[in-house]
Amino acid sequence: MPPGRRAIPARRPSRFPRNQKRLGAPMTQELSGRKTARRSRRRSRVLIALGIVIALLATAVVVVVVSLPDDLTIGRLSQKSNIYATAGDGTPTLLASFYDQNRVEVSSDAISQYVKDAATSGEDPGFYDHGGINIMGTLTGAATTLFTGEVRGGSSITQQYVKNVLVQECEALSDDDERMSCYDTATETSPDRKLKEMSLAVGLEKKYSKDDILRQYLNITGFGGSVYGIEAAANYYYNTTAAALTLPQAASLVAIVNNPVKFQLDVPENPENGAANGYAANKDRRDYILDEMLRLKKISAADHEAAIAAPIEPTITEPSTGCQTAGGSAFFCDLVLQTLRNDPAFGADADTRLANFRLGGYNVYTTLDLDLQTAALDTLAENVPTTYDDWDVGGVVTSVGVGSGRVLAMAQNKDYSQDPAVQATGANYTGINYNTDLGQGGSNGFQTGSTYKVFTLAEWLNQGNSLGDTASSWERSDWGEFEDSCNGPQDYGTDFAPSNDSSSDDDSYYSALESTIDSINTGYIGMAKELDLCNIRKTAEAFGVHRADGAALEQGASAVLGTNEIAPLTMAAAYAGIANNGVTCSPIVIDRITGPGGAELPAPQSTCAQSVSSEVAAAMTYAMQRVMTRGSGTPSYYDTEPEVPMIGKTGTTDENKDTWMAGASTKVATIAGVVNVSGAGEDQRETYFESGQAAKARHRMWPDMMSVANAKFGGDEFTEPPRDLVR
Template identity: 45%
Template structure:
């Protein structure tokens, strides 16, 4: 376009300008105007030699275009990539020759460079005219042809693509400064360009590169922005008004209706005047008829402004996922040397970024959170998030939270419902410092337990107690002091590991951790890609067994997807594919899948982690849709953060309901549908149900029996020993000592008078042997009257229920019938009588005690207990 008028200069300056332009015109006239003659190099005078020695090659690269992010959505039953939002430094869509209205092409030539198809890149007559005008009027006219304007714009684009701000500013100044030197270089490049490029291609390049006001570049984006049509569909009046903008983009733009000089109130008067000038030129040069001209002149300017979606705030309910994608690009060196250059390449590159997001699942996740959790509430900085990760690929399928996305610096001042923090991700990826994992972290103690050779039906003492921390080890580190660990439901006594997992018993997990190296728990977590959200190292102190580490939902969903995928864990990814502006595939970060834990360990962990969903703390999160799930709930100290994290064999899902700051008790925080502490279930259940319907799920593989019952150990006979001797022998045999109290006996006080299981039997490694000692007080004397005696019925191989019924029918009191247990791994024999004491047919008083020895898979009392009625 022609350069805008400058401030008046001195007459001497104008004369110097005339001399300079005259030299240029003389050179051009001497060179014969056309490129074919101008580049022969046959001229002999110094001016021509000087001109010939100027740079004559202009590299024209790709123009900056919008980068568009896509996500998946099912459209008419077909998985379709749909646009999510766009990013751009310059709003430009490059189009081809046939995609531009002929009106726009003609308008550009007639108004900006009517001799365009006649000259060779520089118009000598225009140069002379500009020189004379400069002398007579004292202002500098540029005499720029369309080709020269194109050259200048290409140089401006090249300047904006340089690495540093300093380099950009220097190159921009060089490309736009008003000087004879720059003008001559521009002319030289224009002549050279026309030798290599067709007129139509140069004109198309000009229409695609030109600024149309604001950040709108190129005829296609201008047509869409100002008139909501494609460039191919521009009417004559519309095309003329757009070409009018090119002359002075800020003055003639049509998207500022309140502009007093060029706004809606005066019919966009400034643009209208220039538009009509363009129409007059089109009539003058014969590209429109008089009627077409007059009809267009009579047409008022009525913009239909369309602002293309831009930035993550335009991504709807996927805004936080969009922000995560942006952080992935800015953090990964595959996209450039530093964050600034990576973003610049992203925003200018005209890329198509195809993400992993499943918008159908995103809608369910966001809707589930919105139905349960407010965006803000008085007294509680409520925070909720949900992330779904595909097992075996690491693809992020959904990422939602309860806040409205806003990256403005004053977002918090706009209302508590706004946030720039993505609760789903780590700090370095736009997230927070994380949330305490609580009991969801217990899965890693379970894995370390299995890796150490223990089994799921091993039993531990779960009773609340003050633990001596010196009994815990972490690599070569030792601990000191004591710590009281409490159970939510005041559980006491021995429980199997299966029961511990299902009911999330703190005491049970601390007892397990006492038998492990704490480093093994940390390593089990790390092997499944668990890490602190703030980047600090994972801790291995005893309290971390209960989930003191702060993590992100994305991290936990990834880990549980790995457990569900037989131990093969894949790093999370948000991008499936990136297509460059030229249609080639760009390099992108890919998921790395590793065998974090052995498949047989994972399968045993799956078996245990089904417990919370089927009969434990996560029952309320179970969709009961026929697909098996693993899961673990978590509630942090003070009920400040709550979780349900789980997986099918296809997808991992982690749901958080907590608080970003503060220490409110969520069990005492009431929402419309219940307490905040139970909202995690009401969010998790519909999301996992939708994921199951979309992605399905297989049954988990049954674990190897060695992980169920472990190594069977012989039970030592400790009857007759002191309690301390018995404890030493039992623990030395790899079993757990259980104190069953004392009873009256003729034996010395403290002497073991009975044990369960009995000596000579077997039980699982770590199993509890409960002993009863003598109180030292003899039992009450037996009455002298001979009781009535009857034969003991033979109840061998009868069920416990049937055996009791037969014995009571024979006159024996059910209150005097007790059970002992012996191990029998055949499930068909469970709870059947192995033997009785007294033996069958032995004459026995009806008031005598009868002990029935029942079969049990573990050699101990099963759960649930054997039926008695």
């Protein structure tokens, strides 16, 4: 450079070629690369920070978890309970199941290995290696949620099991508010809850083997809706057992556990499952589990390939749930449920009984004999319609074992439903059990007509009278005063004028035997006038007789003719007591109960008491046998095959609104009747069903029932009464 001249700095070369705009493509690519690099550096810094946080959290969690209590008491799992009847060959037959949670707890050897491997591979690959906590998985999920807002899991199988156990403890609470508060605490998203869960998981791992924890996890976890546990899931989704599940079925069911709503198999139209394939979401999750099983060498490549190719084809099998699934035996089933809920033998108090009922896991073996029950259902269907114009018609049949109180059959002419919406669809539906008391099934009972007269006969004999002794029996309008040691003398004046059936003679005096054979009203009022009305009531009560509505038995003179509303089951038990030499046994519907694990539990027991002396009972059966062979019961007696010694009594209420046939062998007592449910209806002598006159339907049903009972159980001779009671 020449002296004295200033150096001219060289022009900085442009970053852009000449004539190229700054917003051109090469500029954009370079900037984009730099931005990507910056994002990559930021992500690295986040990941480094995330790692630091995880490490710090891991250290803190270990310290905190170790200091927390780790003892978890594992209670009973809520399970399905079953109600059984007895088939003709003596084997139990399922009537219905009921549950809050459809679950059947099974042992480890009853669960397919495919299920166990699918669960560990998909939910917790390190299950057999960690001490209860997948610490890095849990904290990675927590930190990811913290930094990115994306909710991530990471709980081990043991942790998931702990959470389910805590939820089950809530489910066992009988108080609704307490149960919901407990549930909110057990499922809240909070560090405290998570730390407690982790501590309890560590404690569990100290007490139980890995295989046992896995078994309990598979029994407790939810599989969508009310389906809980792998056995119920296999039953419901694939109509098979947990032991028989195939590889693709096992993986598909385990997939549901991850998100029961998203991956469920019983709602294929779920929008979350994809429109093209109703099970697309489940298949994606299933195939992921299959991939993990292959990676962890739980299955072979060939098995993996075949399972991936297998379509998802559930066979939804609805479980029997509720008494409505018991068909014609639903009303008996309902009585069983009422017994379980109300009987002290099932729990010390109402709360305990309700808690037991909610937890389930019971097998209840009832007294119902399906041979007799089938006969009851068939004869009702043939002889009494479910509905009839202008008449709320009811038909009932109940049979009770003599000497045991076991209810062998119980049926009525209606379809069972406790759903008001269903009941509104037709008069053929009802939730009321006509055979039982108000507190057992909602019925107020029915007037019994002359079937009630046998209790006056019993008191007549109690007082030393014989069957041959007579009473003033002519029809009159003023019966005067009756003795009543409870309420004082009762004077009926001209307000009480019972009459006899047109078929009876109009004699002035009838013997007790004649009045019984021909069911003569005035003969029985004449007997009552010589007795104490209060004592007649007490004698009826000695046979277990009571009003269905819970009120005290009426004991006026008209009550002698059967004006009290009484449940058919009550009358069947009373007639069984007469046939049992005067020893009445309260009706029972349960033979035995087993609890979770098969342990025998106390079942409600029949209580038996001597209602009248055996001599009095023998005289009663002497008269009631002749009702069957010579009197108003002959249509039922001579249509029963095979014939065995039988006792009986007919009953008809005012205007022929209700008609009854009650009787027994020495083995089985049966009540059959046609009634007006609402109290107003047709004169049965003027009404004809397809099977014949309505008033005679009782004489078609009763022999149908007793023919089956006699063929199955036989019948012995009744005890001969002392001569002085028959003279």
